[in-house]
Amino acid sequence: MKIKSASVRAFSQTFHSGSVRWSLRSAETTIEFPGDGELHSSSSLSGGKELIVEAELTGGEGEVSWQHAQLFRQSLKDTEKVLFEILVEMDES
Numbered sequence: 001m002k003i004k005s006a007s008v009r010a011f012s013q014t015f016h017s018g019s020v021r022w023s024l025r026s027a028e029t030t031i032e033f034p035g036d037g038e039l040h041s042s043s044s045l046s047g048g049k050e051l052i053v054e055a056e057l058t059g060g061e062g063e064v065s066w067q068h069a070q071l072f073r074q075s076l077k078d079t080e081k082v083l084f085e086i087l088v089e090m091d092e093s
Helices: 062-068
Strands: 004-012 019-025 030-033 036-042 052-058 067-072 084-091
Touching: 004 019, 004 052, 030 062, 052 067, 062 067
Parallel strands: none
Antiparallel strands: 004 036, 004 067, 004 084, 019 030, 019 052
């Protein structure tokens, strides 16, 4: 089976100079997408047999620089929100 299309939803939050770079890739194609919590779809990954989701966290300032780029941060009161989701449609080619 091969990938026909892929969609991903991811949420990240940054503070000060922190940044998060999200990417979705197959053997031949890489697409970047924002960690805005919206569903991002791509058919440009079609034909691949594997899919890799990657988040690169950089930046931040001082002793708490590690806190300035966060994945999947949410309030304890907001537990119904989907913070990470991957949907892959496969094709039998």
